[in-house]
Amino acid sequence: xxxxxxxxxxxxxxxxxxxxxxxxxxxxxxxxxxxxxxxxxxxxxxxxxxxxxxxxxxxxxxxxxxxxxxxxxxxxxxxxxxxxxxxxxxxxxxxxxxxxxxxxxxxxxxxxxxxxxxxxxxxxxxxxxxxxxxxxxxxxxxxxxxxxxxxxxxxxxxxxxxxxxxxxxxxxxxxxxxxxxxxxxxxxxxxxxxxxxxxxxxxxxxxxxxxxxxxxxxxxxxxxxxxxxxxxxxxxxxxxxxxxxxxxxxxxxxxxxxxxxxxxxxxxxxxxxxxxxxxxxxxxxxxxxxxxxxxxxxxxxxxxxxxxxxxxxxxxxxxxxxxxxxxxxxxxxxxxxxxxxxxxxxxxxxxxxxxxxxxxxxxxxxxxxxxxxxxxxxxxxxxxxxxxxxxxxxxxxxxxxxxxxxxxxxxxxxxxxxxxxxxxxxxx
Numbered sequence: 001x002x003x004x005x006x007x008x009x010x011x012x013x014x015x016x017x018x019x020x021x022x023x024x025x026x027x028x029x030x031x032x033x034x035x036x037x038x039x040x041x042x043x044x045x046x047x048x049x050x051x052x053x054x055x056x057x058x059x060x061x062x063x064x065x066x067x068x069x070x071x072x073x074x075x076x077x078x079x080x081x082x083x084x085x086x087x088x089x090x091x092x093x094x095x096x097x098x099x100x101x102x103x104x105x106x107x108x109x110x111x112x113x114x115x116x117x118x119x120x121x122x123x124x125x126x127x128x129x130x131x132x133x134x135x136x137x138x139x140x141x142x143x144x145x146x147x148x149x150x151x152x153x154x155x156x157x158x159x160x161x162x163x164x165x166x167x168x169x170x171x172x173x174x175x176x177x178x179x180x181x182x183x184x185x186x187x188x189x190x191x192x193x194x195x196x197x198x199x200x201x202x203x204x205x206x207x208x209x210x211x212x213x214x215x216x217x218x219x220x221x222x223x224x225x226x227x228x229x230x231x232x233x234x235x236x237x238x239x240x241x242x243x244x245x246x247x248x249x250x251x252x253x254x255x256x257x258x259x260x261x262x263x264x265x266x267x268x269x270x271x272x273x274x275x276x277x278x279x280x281x282x283x284x285x286x287x288x289x290x291x292x293x294x295x296x297x298x299x300x301x302x303x304x305x306x307x308x309x310x311x312x313x314x315x316x317x318x319x320x321x322x323x324x325x326x327x328x329x330x331x332x333x334x335x336x337x338x339x340x341x342x343x344x345x346x347x348x349x350x351x352x353x354x355x356x357x358x359x360x361x362x363x364x365x366x367x368x369x370x371x372x373x374x375x376x377x378x379x380x381x382x383x384x385x386x387x388x389x390x391x392x393x394x395x396x397x398x399x400x401x402x403x404x405x406x407x408x409x410x411x412x413x414x415x416x417x418x419x420x421x422x423x424x425x426x427x428x
Contacts, residue, residue: 003092006099007079013106013118020148020172024109025120029153031105032124035131040274041154042265045142045187046163046197047180048313049258052250052290053163056262058139060284062086064276069130069138071123071151076291076307076413083126085133087287098125098132119143123150137274145173147186156189159268160217161261164197164254165204166312167340181207190215195265198222198257220268222260229256232323234296244278247286251294252320259285292412294320298423302326302402305416307409309339314347317406321351328353330399332391333375334411337366342374348406349378354398356383358391362410392418 001009029036044054051072058070068086075081080089102124106116116124123143130138137158140151165181173180181204188194188208194217196208212219223242230238236249239256241263248259262285266276276284292307294317304326308317321327331352335341349355357372359365368384375382385391392415395403405415 001096001100001103003096006096009103010099010118010121013115013121019117020145022148022150022153024114024116025123025150025153027114028102028105028109028116028120028124029127031109032102032128035127036154039131039135040137041157042137042139042159042161043142043151043154043157043187044139044161044163045146045149045184046161047166047168047184047310048316049163049197049254050141052255052288052293053161053258053262054139054141055290056248056259056285056288057161057265058084058284059087059287060262060266060276060281061137061139061274063283063287064274064280066136066274067134069126069133069135071126071138072141073119073122073143074409076409076416082122083129085130085135090129094129095125098128101128117150120150142184142187144169145183145186147183149187152187156192158192158272158274159265160187160189160192160194161265162194162196162200162208163258163261164312165200166310168310171338177201177203178207180204182211185211188212188215188217191217193218193220193268195220195222195261195268197261198224198227220264222257222264224257224260227256227260229253234299234302234324244282246282248288249286250288250290251296251324252316253323254316254319255294291416292409297416297419301400303396303399303419303423304402304404305412305419306404306406307412308344308348308406309335309408311340311343311347314344314406318347318351321348326402327351328401329404330354330356330395330402331404331406332356332358332395332415333371333405333407334358334360334368334388335366335371335407336360336362336364336410337370338364339366339408341366341371342377344407345375345378348404349375352379352404353401354381354383355379356385356391356395358388358411359386360408360411361388361414362408365408388414389418392422396422
C-alpha cells in the first residue's frame with residue numbers, strides 16, 4: 001500500500017461514522033502490542049486552543065532536548081500534519097507502512113463486528129509511530145470530548161491540560177457548559193496534575209474543580225494578573241508572565257492565555273525527568289506556528305485566515321481584531337450546518353464591511369443561501385458566491401481595508417493555497 005492508497009483507505013472508514021467509546025480502541029491497540037503503554041504523555045483537551053497549546057508544549061519539550069511526538073487534529077495543510085516528531089511530519093512511506101499494519105488488524109476486527117472508526121485508526125498509527133521512533137514523550141490533542149475519545153486510553157499522563165471550554169458538538173456532548181465540561185473532564189486521571197486555561201467560564205471551571213477534587217488531581221490555574229502585555233501586532237504578542245519574557249508568534253489575546261496554560265503545564269514537569277528550563281519554554285512558545293489560527297498571509301492590506309467555527313472561537317477572533325484595530329474588512333465565510341452559525345456571525349460581523357458567503361468542501365456544509373440569510377441579520381452588504389475560488393478573488397479585489405477568511409477548518413484548508421498564491425503575486 002502506497003501513501004495515496006493509505007489515505008484512501010483511512011478516509012473510506014468515514015462510512016462507519018464517529019462512534020465514541022473506548023472498547024474498540026483498547027482492542028485495536030492490544031492487537032498492535034499496546035504501543036501507548038509505558039510512554040509518557042501530556043494530554044490536551046478542551047474546545048478551543050487545543051492545537052495551539054499542544055504545539056507550544058511540544059515545541060518547548062523539543063527545545064529542551066527531548067524527542068517529542070505531537071498528535072493533533074484536524075489538519076489544514078496536509079494529512080501528515082496530524083502526527084509529528086520534533087516538528088517534522090511523518091514521512092509518506094512510513095505512514096503507508098504503518099497503515100498497512102493497522103489495516104490488517106482493523107479488517108479482522110471488522111469481520112468480528114467491531115470496525116474501528118477513522119479517528120481510532122489514525123490515533124493508532126500515530127501511537128505506533130511514536131513508539132517505533134523511540135519518542136521520549138508525546139503530547140496528545142483530544143479529538144472530540146474527552147471521556148470517550150480514542151486518545152483517552154492512555155495511562156495517567158504527566159500533565160493534563162484543559163483549554164477553553166465552550167459550546168461545540170452539542171448534539172454529542174450536551175447542550176450546557178456543565179455537560180460539555182463533564183465530558184471534557186473525563187480525561188482527568190487520579191493524581192495527575194491538571195492545568196486549566198486562565199479565562200475559563202465559571203460554569204465549566206466549577207466542573208473542573210469538582211472532577212479534579214474527586215480524582216485528587218492537583219489543579220493549577222494560571223494567574224491572569226501575572227500577565228503583562230508588552231506589545232500586540234499581527235506578527236504576534238510580547239508579554240511577561242511571572243517575571244519571564246515571552247513572544248508568541250500567534251496573534252490575538254487568546255494566544256497569550258493559551259501560552260500561559262502551556263507555560264504552567266511545562267513548569268508542572270519540574271521534579272520529573274522531563275523538567276524544562278525557562279529558556280526552552282520561551283523558545284518553544286516563540287517557535288509555535290499553526291496554520292489558520294489568526295494566520296496573517298499578508299500585512300498590508302492584511303489578509304487573515306482563521307478557523308473560527310464556534311461562538312468562542314469567533315469571540316476570540318473578534319477580540320483580536322478589536323485589539324489590533326482592524327475593521328471594515330471584506331469577509332469570506334463558510335461553515336458547517338451543525339455549528340452555531342448565527343452566534344459566530346454575530347461576534348464577527350461588526351468588523352465586516354462586506355460578507356461573501358461561500359461553500360465548504362464538506363458534506364456537512366451549511367448552504368450558502370441559509371448562511372447568507374443569517375449574515376444579513378448583522379451586515380447589510382452580503383453576497384452569495386458558492387464557488388470558493390471566485391469568492392476569494394472577489395474579496396481580494398474588494399478588500400481595500402483587508403480580507404478575512406473564516407469559518408470551518410475545511411474552508412481554511414481549501415482557501416489557503418489560493419490566498420497564498422494571490423498574496424505572493426501582489427507582493428512581487
